[in-house]
Amino acid sequence: MCSPETHAGLLARIPAVTGRDLPHWLEAVESGPPLLRHDERAQWLAGEHALPAAYAGAIVREHELRRAARRR
Numbered sequence: 001m002c003s004p005e006t007h008a009g010l011l012a013r014i015p016a017v018t019g020r021d022l023p024h025w026l027e028a029v030e031s032g033p034p035l036l037r038h039d040e041r042a043q044w045l046a047g048e049h050a051l052p053a054a055y056a057g058a059i060v061r062e063h064e065l066r067r068a069a070r071r072r
Contacts, residue, residue, distance in 0.1 A: 001061070010058035025059045028059075032044060042056045
């Protein structure tokens with residue numbers, strides 16, 4: 001797990017690194033296979049879409065944070 005600053009930096013660079021914006025990737029996680037563990041979901045995302053592991057992990061973490069915020 002990275003620091004909040006590192007996480008924010010990774011998220012900010014996602015469009016430049018991947019060519020797609022964050023909402024696209026959050027939807028990919030949402031519509032992906034029903035994996036339970038963070039690392040499994042990040043590995044799936046990285047492998048399925050040829051993403052660097054750090055960016056895949058940041059996308060999955062952001063998806064988890066937003067999902068938890070919706071539950072509150």
